[in-house]
Amino acid sequence: MIESKNVERLENSKVRLSVTVAKEAAQKEYDGLLKQYSKKAHIKGFRPGKAPAAVLEQKFGDSIRVEAAQKLIEESLKTIYEEIDEKPLQYAAPELDGELEFNPGQEFKFAVTYDIFPEVDVKEAGGITVEEPQVTIGKDAIEAELKQIQEQNAIVSEKSEGTVEKDNIITINYSELDENGEEIQGSSREDYSFTVGSGYNLYKIDDDVLGMKLDEEKTFTKKYGDDVDDPSLAGETKNIKVKVTKIKEKDLPELDDELAQDVDEKYSTLDDLKKDIKKRLATNKDNQLRKVKTDALVEQLVEKNPVELPDSMVQAELNANWQNFIRQFGGDEKMVESLLGAQNNTRETLFNEWRPGAEQRLKSQIILSKLIEDREIEASDEEVDTEIKKVADQNNMSEEEVRNYYQQNQMMEYIRQDIKERKLVDRLLEENTVKKGKKVKYLDFIQSNA
CATH class of the missing domain: 1.10.3120.10 (Trigger factor, C-terminal domain)
Incomplete structure (x- = not known):
């Protein structure tokens, strides 16, 4: 069926596979499909299977040629991939390169491009x-581990009175406000918890919430430098409305x-x-x-x-x-x-x-x-x-x-x-x-x- 094939290497581990299908195979595929259409087609004035080939070709010729081309491409590629080393990766399907032209009784030529596994010849593995x-490992490292163990074994209880202090675990509702004091859509979040002083919060408001009471609401204006953790905040000024909904404190156990x-x-x-x-x-x-x-x-x-x-x-x-x-x-x-x-x-x-x-x-x-x-x-x-x-x-x-x-x-x-x-x-x-x-x-x- 396949008269010739050629694999051309392109940049970035891509290849172009050009294929020529023998004219006999192209004619056979077309005739087979024409026969199938003849059995199924309903054409006015003819019984199923009795319509002349010329009538079928006039009505369905374009569809038959497209389908024949697709089947020849699929069958050819399946055969060729088993024969060549340049097999396509599973991540993306091969793409047709150029226009398709199928004519029964003539050679059928097509080309596809696709990605292959990169070829690498490791020539340099020395001189490194x-x-x-x-x-x-000093005392500070061991003390840090012990501090973490204390944290893990701490008794956490809610504060009904008092204010937010360092190391308290607080829960807040927050949102960003625009220049008119209106909430920016999509910026609000409820029941967000963090440990004050840890820095593990988007807007770095650890110092700002110190001294706030339960159910108290405040708005902070924060200016961020270029060295902020979140690049989206670099150089920005944000108005942040915060409400404290829970305050918890930790009672650390003795190191003994x-x-x-x-x-x-x-x-x-x-x-x-x-x-x-x-x-x-x-x-x-x-x-x-x-x-x-x-x-x-x-x-x-x-x-x-x-x-x-x-x-x-x-x-x-x-x-x-x-x-x-x-x-x-x-x-x-x-x-x-x-x-x-x-x-x-x-x-x-x-x-x-x-x-x-x-x-x-x-x-x-x-x-x-x-x-x-x-x-x-x-x-x-x-x-x-x-x-x-x-x-x-x-x-x-x-x-x-x-x-x-x-x-x-x-x-x-x-x-x-x-x-x-x-x-x-x-x-x-x-x-x-x-x-x-x-x-x-x-x-x-x-x-x-x-």
């Missing part, structure tokens, strides 16, 4: 230098043996808890240091080995990020878009912000996968079992529970790939240079790499 920060025993029965004394905290922080430090070194290594690999990403692959990654983002808000897409609109943001502006990170991740994955393939790195069943046991121990689960979870969610291959990537990174770090970096405190290190 990464820095390893020298991280120290009793608190340690409340945290976990395996601790007899506060010192036991402190030792365990230090051990956990050391593990976290090592994990974070490995991530820092890995990120620096992979970043340089990407710089040394260019990868042309097809747009459909990047778009699929951005769409996956969007779905994860929506899930953080309970899966309500309309609510998310409404919140974004209140901040003068849209899905498109988010995608533009996310794009550099998405492209970097995809390039990293492609290069690492190629190196794993080239170096024939494998993950044995024993290594998978060890990883499952490790995850089980970390999460106080049985190995069977962890294995069932991964199998039910079709994530066993993910474990194997993760093991392969770790083995590859270990080899690359051994082959390249890891030099000592600056000294840094644990808390500063964790915060800068959050």
Whole structure:
């Protein structure tokens, strides 16, 4: 059926596939469809199946030619994709390139363009230098953990009297007002809670609400600099109306043996808890240091080995990020878009912000996968079992529970790939240079790499 085919490489991992279908195949497809139309068509003056071909062609010729062309394209592409290496990605369907012209008894020519998986030849995996920060775990890090444990075990109670103080947990209703004092549509929110002094609120009103009473309402005018966390507020002046609907205060427990025993029965004394905290922080430090070194290594690999990403692959990654983002808000897409609109943001502006990170991740994955393939790195069943046991121990689960979870969610291959990537990174770090970096405190290190 296929007389010839030609694959032309284009930019950004796109190809143009040109196909010529033999005239005999084109005629056969057309005749077959004409026969089907003859059996089903109802034409005045003729019994079903008895209308002359010329009459059918006059009435249905254009439709038959379009349908014949579509069927030949589908059948041809299905056959060709099984024969060539340049297979289309699943993210976007091939697109016709140029006008279609189908004439029975003549060769049928068509062309499609589509994205393919990027080709990468990793030539440079050496000559890389990464820095390893020298991280120290001091008393301040342990004290911060103990403070968090106190917070988690605090008794929270509502204040019926008094005013808002630092560390109180308050619930507010708020909205933005325009220059006439009218509420801006879409800017209001009810029952929003935060801890005063934490800074975990959009408008950074921690200091403004200090001293407010229960059910009191105030309007604040806030001017924001260019260094504000939310870019949409940079350089803006906002009039914010706030009503305090709840005030709660926390009664922190004493740091003593009793608190340690409340945290976990395996601790007899506060010192036991402190030792365990230090051990956990050391593990976290090592994990974070490995991530820092890995990120620096992979970043340089990407710089040394260019990868042309097809747009459909990047778009699929951005769409996956969007779905994860929506899930953080309970899966309500309309609510998310409404919140974004209140901040003068849209899905498109988010995608533009996310794009550099998405492209970097995809390039990293492609290069690492190629190196794993080239170096024939494998993950044995024993290594998978060890990883499952490790995850089980970390999460106080049985190995069977962890294995069932991964199998039910079709994530066993993910474990194997993760093991392969770790083995590859270990080899690359051994082959390249890891030099000592600056000294840094644990808390500063964790915060800068959050």
